Amino acid sequence: MIRRLLSVFHARNLEFLRDRGTLIFTLLLPVTLVIGMSFVFGGKPRPLFKVGVLDAPAAEHTHPFLSEKYVQPVPLTDRAEALRKLTHQQFDLLVEFGGGTRYWVNTDSPKGYVVEKLLLADEPGAQREPVTGQALRYVDWLFPGILGMNMMFSCLFGVGYVVLRYRKSGFLKRLHATPLSAFEFLAAQVLSRLTLIVVVTLILYLGIGAIIHFHSAGNAALLGLLALLGALSMIALGLTVAARFSSEELVGGLLNLLTWPMMLLSGIWYSLEGSPRWVQWVAHLFPLTQLLDAARAVMLDGAGLAQIAPNLLYLAATTLVFLAFGAWSFRWRID
Amino acid sequence: MTAPLIEVRDLIKQYPSTTAVDGVSFTVPEGICFGLLGPNGAGKTTTVEVMEGILPPTSGDVLYRGEPLGPRFREDAGILFQKTALQDHLTVRQCVALFRGLYTHGLDVEEVLRICALDTLARRDARKLSGGQQQRLLLAIALVNDPAVLFLDEPTTGLDPQARRNFWQLVESIKARRKTIILTTHYMEEAELLCDCVAIMDRGRIVAQGPPRRLLREHFAEVLLEVPRADFPDAARSLPLKLIDTSDRVEITTHDLEGTLRTLLAAHVPLTNLRVRPPNLEDLFLELTGKELRP
Numbered sequence: 001m002i003r004r005l006l007s008v009f010h011a012r013n014l015e016f017l018r019d020r021g022t023l024i025f026t027l028l029l030p031v032t033l034v035i036g037m038s039f040v041f042g043g044k045p046r047p048l049f050k051v052g053v054l055d056a057p058a059a060e061h062t063h064p065f066l067s068e069k070y071v072q073p074v075p076l077t078d079r080a081e082a083l084r085k086l087t088h089q090q091f092d093l094l095v096e097f098g099g100g101t102r103y104w105v106n107t108d109s110p111k112g113y114v115v116e117k118l119l120l121a122d123e124p125g126a127q128r129e130p131v132t133g134q135a136l137r138y139v140d141w142l143f144p145g146i147l148g149m150n151m152m153f154s155c156l157f158g159v160g161y162v163v164l165r166y167r168k169s170g171f172l173k174r175l176h177a178t179p180l181s182a183f184e185f186l187a188a189q190v191l192s193r194l195t196l197i198v199v200v201t202l203i204l205y206l207g208i209g210a211i212i213h214f215h216s217a218g219n220a221a222l223l224g225l226l227a228l229l230g231a232l233s234m235i236a237l238g239l240t241v242a243a244r245f246s247s248e249e250l251v252g253g254l255l256n257l258l259t260w261p262m263m264l265l266s267g268i269w270y271s272l273e274g275s276p277r278w279v280q281w282v283a284h285l286f287p288l289t290q291l292l293d294a295a296r297a298v299m300l301d302g303a304g305l306a307q308i309a310p311n312l313l314y315l316a317a318t319t320l321v322f323l324a325f326g327a328w329s330f331r332w333r334i335d
Numbered sequence: 336m337t338a339p340l341i342e343v344r345d346l347i348k349q350y351p352s353t354t355a356v357d358g359v360s361f362t363v364p365e366g367i368c369f370g371l372l373g374p375n376g377a378g379k380t381t382t383v384e385v386m387e388g389i390l391p392p393t394s395g396d397v398l399y400r401g402e403p404l405g406p407r408f409r410e411d412a413g414i415l416f417q418k419t420a421l422q423d424h425l426t427v428r429q430c431v432a433l434f435r436g437l438y439t440h441g442l443d444v445e446e447v448l449r450i451c452a453l454d455t456l457a458r459r460d461a462r463k464l465s466g467g468q469q470q471r472l473l474l475a476i477a478l479v480n481d482p483a484v485l486f487l488d489e490p491t492t493g494l495d496p497q498a499r500r501n502f503w504q505l506v507e508s509i510k511a512r513r514k515t516i517i518l519t520t521h522y523m524e525e526a527e528l529l530c531d532c533v534a535i536m537d538r539g540r541i542v543a544q545g546p547p548r549r550l551l552r553e554h555f556a557e558v559l560l561e562v563p564r565a566d567f568p569d570a571a572r573s574l575p576l577k578l579i580d581t582s583d584r585v586e587i588t589t590h591d592l593e594g595t596l597r598t599l600l601a602a603h604v605p606l607t608n609l610r611v612r613p614p615n616l617e618d619l620f621l622e623l624t625g626k627e628l629r630p
Contacts, residue, residue, distance in 0.1 A: 007436025011422055011429065018424035169420030174476075177387055177414040178437040179406060333389070 004180050008188035012162075016196060026200055030150040034143060034208050048072040049115040052082045054096040063097060065122040071115070084301060087133030093119065101126040108132050136300060139212050144295040145268035147204060148230070151197055152262055152288050155234035156241070156255050159193050163242035164251050167334060176332035183327060190235050190323075197231045198224075218298030222305055226298065229315040230291035236322030237287065243326040246334040262288045290314045340365040340484060340515050341386065346395035348381050355381040357539035358395075363484075363532075368506075368516040370530030372523070372616075374624050378539040379519040380417060383488050386517065387414055399484075410439060413482030415473050417489045421461050428457040431475050438480035451475040451505060467498025474505060484515045491525060503528060523617035533616070537624040547616055554622060555614040560587040560595060563608050571602045588614075 017023065053066065053073050066073040074091070076082045086094050086104055092111045094104040101123045106112045107130045119126060166172045175185060208214070216223065241254045265272065265279065266288040272280050283289045294311035297303035305312075339362035348356040356378045363369045371379045384390040386397050388404040399408040421430050431444050431453075448454045451471045456464065461472060470490060477485060487506070491499040499522075506529055510516060520526055526533055527547055534544040543550055567585045572578065576595065579586040589595040592611065599606060 004437045007433050010436075011425060011433040014429060015422050015424045166422075170416065170418055171420050171422060173389065174414075174416060174419045174421075175437075177389060177409070177412070177416075178434065178480075179409045179439075180437050 001181075001184060005184045005188045005191075008175075008180065008185060009192050012188060012192040013195070016192070026150075026154060026196075027203065030146050030204050031208055031211075033149075034139065034146045034212065049092045049111060049118070050074060050090070051115065052076045052086070052091040052094040054079055054082060054094065055098070063122075065095070065119050068118055068122070071118065083131065087131055088136035088300065089133065090136060095119065095126075102129065103127070104129040104131055106131050106133055108134060140214055140300065141271075141296070142269070143208065143212065143214055144292055144299050145266075146208075147201055148266070148288055148292045148295060149263065149268045150204065151201060151227070151231055151291075152234055152259060152266075154197050154200070155193065155231055156238040156259055158196075159189055159235050159238035160242040160251055160255050161248075163189065163239065164245065164248065167242075167246055167331070168248075170333075173333040182330045182332070186239060186323070186327060186330065190232070190239070193235050194228070194231055197235075198227065201227055201231075214299075216299045217302035219302075219304070222308070223295065223298050226291065226294050226308065226312065226315075229312055229319065230287060230295075233287040233291075233315040233319045233322065236319045236326060239326035240322050240329070243330045246331075262286045265289070267292050287315055287318055339363055340400060341517070342396075342398040342401075343382070343386060344396045344398070346382065346385060346397065347393045348378075348385055348390065349393040354539055356385070356392075359536070359539070359541055360395075361534050361541065361544060363515060363517060365483075365515050366513045367531040368510055368518060368529050370526040370533035371517065371519040371536060372521065372526050372533055372620060373519075373536035374521060377536040377624070379536055380488055382536070383486055383517065383519055387412065387486055410480065411483040413477035413480060413485040415470075415477040415485075415487045415490055417492070419473055421472075421476075423462065425461055426458050427453055427461055427464070427472055427475075430461050430472060431479055434476045435479045441480040442478065444479070447475045447479050450478065450508070465498075467494050467501060470494060470498070470502055471505065474502075478509070482514065484517065485509065487516060487518045489519055489521070491520070491522065499525075523615065523620055527616045535620060535623055542623045543619070550619055551614055551616070554619050555588075557588045557590050557614070558592055559612050559614055559618065560589065560592075560599075561585070561610040561612070562587070562599075562604060562606075566605045566608055568602070568604065571599070571604050574598055574602055 049071050051066070051071055051073050053075050055077060065071065076094075082091065082094050083104065085091050086106050089106055089109045089112070092106075092109060092115045096102045103116070103119060103126050105116045105128065116128075163172075166175075172185075209216075237258065238255070241251055241258070245251050245254075261282075265283040266286050267283070268288075272283055272289075284293075290311045294303070294308035297308055341363040343362070344360050346356050346359045347354065359378070359382055361369075371382060373379050381390065385392045388397075388408060397404055399405075399411070422433070425433065428444060428448065431447055435441055435444050435447075442450075445454070448457050451474055453468070453471055453475055456468060461469075464472060474487075474490070477487075490506075491502050494502065503525065506516065506518075510529070516529070518526070518529060530547060532544075532546050533550070534541045535550075536542065543554070545553070561584045564580070564583055564585055576598065577588040579588070587595060587599075596606070599609075
């Protein structure tokens, strides 16, 4: 079994590596995107001071500080999440009214320094809680998104179209006439694509990371495990589409139907916070959303295994479900 | 008595709109070349694909060494489909090596390349082969597991005469290794040259079956005379002769060669370009499957 699997695995790898155009495109697209996006979005200062207001009763919205020019208040309830954002300088100040006024300021943030002076002018007795942390640039936030998007396209189209092409050309039918089983064939395709994606993603992670001076806050091995499971889940999803159909139009349409909602709703380009609850609920069904949430938690906040375990479990479970469905509905030949 | 290598029993294959194979039975003893002949759409490829385990039958059985097709058959069978594409970007040697890796037993890759005269092309991209070379590569892939039974589905269709003859020589060398071969073709010359036994199919049924010489003996006690149409006067058409018109000739079938020649001479038919020949498989094929254009 292993020998048959390795034969198909090896041949598929050779086929991919000799297809120079696809290989170059796979590497070039994400580099271009990250650099392009960092030019478009990077470096522009926000015109307002963004102030998080914790557990604000309605009356406190009229506090003179919150009415100051250039202050944009954002009501918040989750203190831990608010503090996390403050360390990334996504807020310039965090304030809690009621009793004695208490505020948190990021001492590494120049804007925090200015807005603190504004607050103290209105509330001289406020209690100060300093935090530290470098600003999270958009490019840092975007970086995991672009890597994930590249994985998604490579997984879905790379596997989906290859299997469809094999079926249409009759190559699958020829393989069917050998002792190779559907499981062995599918496993070889999954492994070949997985190897490719891991290598390409690693090259991009190190290459783009060096260009944009990105430093992951979390554990590299955990990130590797996450990338493996994320890629597996999306490859398996690609196989469910390619398992049965023989029409390029249909498979192309189905793959677009899967990739576009993920492109828009998985948080590649912007955070889903603030979008309607049902949108967030739907978005979290996508493997890519689970992958990106966990990847950002590890890369930006240094999250550990326990924090991203639900995401890992979700990715593992969807891999099994998609693979089982793909193997069940697999067709060697055009019906 | 040992069981035949392959036995097909009451095979039926139905599609929603048509019955492609309609109750076909035959046996293939070990070590022979068995030909399945018939016009396009007769059901040859469907029959062979059910025998190969690629298509499930609607009813009926295919037995290999007395047992239903299973893993042993897949290990033992070599198959050359009518149309097969291979993976892109692989060399000839890599294509053969890929398939060699799928079987437990088989021949060495280099040996297969040599048998199929591909050793000098081993490093060439498989997509850049000519039609004849491509068929040799597909044959090499079919031979890579040193098969007990080799299926060749219209292997020389589309090849030029030289490539076709070249391929026949290869098949003859494989026959000499005592392999069982199941060949479908609509080239009667190919069947006559290679097959020890043939079954002629038409409209999903077998209409004749046996060794080619025996079939010819059974169906034709006659000889054929061919006269160019230009030499055959209209007046001679009223003669008491069995005539068949082909594109440029008039064929006369007769038991009595001398009598027919005398009749033709009496009718002033010039005999300078007359040709007398024994009937061949093509005549039998046309006699059994008809000459009319199929819709």
